[in-house]
Amino acid sequence: MTVIATSFLQDKNFIDVCYIVAFSLFIVGLMQLRGPRTAVRGNATAAVGMAIAVAATLLTPGMGNWGLIILGVVIGTAVGIPAARNVKMTAMPQMVALFNGVGGGAVALIAWAEFRNTGGYASEPLYVVVASLFGAIIGSISFWGSNIAFGKLQEIIPGRPITLGRVQQFVNLALALLAVGLAAAIAAGSTDEILIVGVLLAAALLGNFLVLPIGGADMPVVISLLNAFTGLSAAATGIALNNTALIVAGMIVGASGSILTNLMAEAMNRSIPNIIAGGFGGGGAVAGAVGAGEHEGTVRSTSAADAAIQLSYARQVVIVPGYGMAVAQAQHAVHELAKQLEARGIEVKYAIHPVAGRMPGHMNVLLAEADVPYDQLKEMDDINPEFPRTDVSLVIGANDVTNPAANTNPQSPIYGMPILAVNESESVIVIKRSMNPGFAGIENELYYDPKTQMLFGDAKGAVGEITEEIKAL
Amino acid sequence: MLVTNLAILVLAGFVGFVVISKVPNTLHTPLMSGTNAIHGIVILGGLLVLGLSGGDTLNKVILVIAIAFGTINVVGGFLVTDRMLEMFKGRKPAKQEEIEEAKDDEEKAA
Numbered sequence: 001m002t003v004i005a006t007s008f009l010q011d012k013n014f015i016d017v018c019y020i021v022a023f024s025l026f027i028v029g030l031m032q033l034r035g036p037r038t039a040v041r042g043n044a045t046a047a048v049g050m051a052i053a054v055a056a057t058l059l060t061p062g063m064g065n066w067g068l069i070i071l072g073v074v075i076g077t078a079v080g081i082p083a084a085r086n087v088k089m090t091a092m093p094q095m096v097a098l099f100n101g102v103g104g105g106a107v108a109l110i111a112w113a114e115f116r117n118t119g120g121y122a123s124e125p126l127y128v129v130v131a132s133l134f135g136a137i138i139g140s141i142s143f144w145g146s147n148i149a150f151g152k153l154q155e156i157i158p159g160r161p162i163t164l165g166r167v168q169q170f171v172n173l174a175l176a177l178l179a180v181g182l183a184a185a186i187a188a189g190s191t192d193e194i195l196i197v198g199v200l201l202a203a204a205l206l207g208n209f210l211v212l213p214i215g216g217a218d219m220p221v222v223i224s225l226l227n228a229f230t231g232l233s234a235a236a237t238g239i240a241l242n243n244t245a246l247i248v249a250g251m252i253v254g255a256s257g258s259i260l261t262n263l264m265a266e267a268m269n270r271s272i273p274n275i276i277a278g279g280f281g282g283g284g285a286v287a288g289a290v291g292a293g294e295h296e297g298t299v300r301s302t303s304a305a306d307a308a309i310q311l312s313y314a315r316q317v318v319i320v321p322g323y324g325m326a327v328a329q330a331q332h333a334v335h336e337l338a339k340q341l342e343a344r345g346i347e348v349k350y351a352i353h354p355v356a357g358r359m360p361g362h363m364n365v366l367l368a369e370a371d372v373p374y375d376q377l378k379e380m381d382d383i384n385p386e387f388p389r390t391d392v393s394l395v396i397g398a399n400d401v402t403n404p405a406a407n408t409n410p411q412s413p414i415y416g417m418p419i420l421a422v423n424e425s426e427s428v429i430v431i432k433r434s435m436n437p438g439f440a441g442i443e444n445e446l447y448y449d450p451k452t453q454m455l456f457g458d459a460k461g462a463v464g465e466i467t468e469e470i471k472a473l
Numbered sequence: 474m475l476v477t478n479l480a481i482l483v484l485a486g487f488v489g490f491v492v493i494s495k496v497p498n499t500l501h502t503p504l505m506s507g508t509n510a511i512h513g514i515v516i517l518g519g520l521l522v523l524g525l526s527g528g529d530t531l532n533k534v535i536l537v538i539a540i541a542f543g544t545i546n547v548v549g550g551f552l553v554t555d556r557m558l559e560m561f562k563g564r565k566p567a568k569q570e571e572i573e574e575a576k577d578d579e580e581k582a583a
Contacts, residue, residue, distance in 0.1 A: 073540060093502075096505060259489070
């Protein structure tokens with residue numbers, strides 16, 4: 001009896017049916033992830049799919065090396081669970097980058113092991129070789145690129161673009177050609193192990209050089225792009241290993257990741273090639289030239305005490321959070337200020353630009369962490385008509401998303417990007433560290449507007465000071 | 474077999490495109506994190522190659538690392554996504570309950 005049961009479970013058809021159930025659950029899970037109410041369930045659905053896929057794979061006849069398999073899974077669990085549990089909400093983007101990177105790394109390592117196992121793909125069909133090598137190149141790029149993205153967001157590596165200057169593009173092209181050339185040599189029949197190691201190393205260098213020149217503020221788009229890359233490389237591994245679950249899951253991520261990347265880039269009015277070209281985050285020569293010297297107006301600065309008075313005599317205050325708030329981790333301080341204002345009967349709303357913080361939904365997650373009521377968070381289209389009725393707009397570390405040049409100056413690199421119309425409110429207080437331009441490297445006309453006052457300082461410190469002043473009033 | 478797999482690949486691509494269009498901005502980050510967890514499916518590749526052949530010591534080391542990487546991707550990915558989504562949960566449903574309760578009260582009053 002047991003023999004029959006075992007053979008039934010180990011039947012290729014049974015395993016394939018399990019795979020079909022698994023990827024159906026992935027698709028259902030993703031569909032549930034589209035709505036805020038079903039999202040939590042969606043994530044669980046996809047996780048169940050993953051468990052089924054792994055269990056079915058372990059049933060494959062002839063499986064051995066159980067001790068080593070368990071070792072790998074235990075190590076992975078021991079690292080993954082505490083990392084995911086303990087990460088702060090503000091550090092979420094870089095954590096996703098790390099998890100994405102190890103996925104790409106796994107693909108690259110599997111390709112390497114396949115090469116060694118088969119004596120340099122000696123008797124494999126060409127399509128298997130091509131798919132496996134594609135996985136090796138993309139997986140390696142994704143691993144190293146994600147690590148750099150992590151380093152930049154974690155501020156281990158400077159966030160500003162690090163480039164080789166003009167030769168950068170040539171170096172990248174040469175590395176890409178080297179990786180593809182070595183891979184072609186393998187596909188043509190060479191079985192020397194130095195070749196696959198060369199492929200992985202060239203792709204590794206390329207991954208580093210691709211991401212290093214990109215400014216820290218662009219990182220989330222890059223992470224999303226690398227996420228799509230890892231998905232594609234997983235699909236390629238699926239082709240090489242003839243595994244349906246890998247093909248479907250990998251390709252779905254590849255496709256949806258591409259769309260998501262595009263949505264993020266579009267919301268910033270940037271093209272993906274533009275981001276990849278790099279150098280944007282630090283005020284590149286072209287971007288800088290446009291804004292410089294055009295402003296005749298003067299900048300008025302204010303103090304925390306003045307800001308406090310202005311805020312406490314308002315009827316409606318709209319808070320516009322941005323990357324600066326995320327960097328300073330000022331969300332709790334901001335909510336504290338909002339509570340003080342509400343206690344005085346002032347209406348407080350938050351204006352959330354789709355790409356504020358350079359990560360769609362980033363502000364929502366941060367403010368939700370600080371217990372800001374969900375219904376006070378207003379999306380751009382809902383809040384823009386409110387600005388003319390607003391007494392004070394408090395801009396906290398947001399820059400380009402408030403720049404009126406996007407509407408008025410066709411020369412501006414961000415012309416056409418939808419912005420929050422804070423300049424339509426009665427008055428504007430901008431909390432900012434310095435007059436340095438934002439991530440787009442262009443000046444913000446808003447700061448020269450006569451109704452704008454600048455409060456220079458770190459977002460957390462400045463908001464805290466205002467709160468203290470209001471309490472003292 | 475190659476053609477069948479390519480057909481599956483193309484169809485899966487279309488599914489991916491369709492599923493993600495029209496998602497509220499708020500959910501982009503959790504969605505990216507969720508898809509990130511799903512490509513942890515690469516762990517299957519590690520399991521199959523190690524389980525079915527293994528090879529020499531270096532190969533085994535490579536594959537154990539690959540499986541560990543895949544596991545981190547899967548376990549960490551789903552956990553992190555869940556934590557992100559937890560933040561949206563609790564608030565909204567609670568409010569809806571309140572609204573529903575209020576409605577119930579009104580009905581009772583009527």
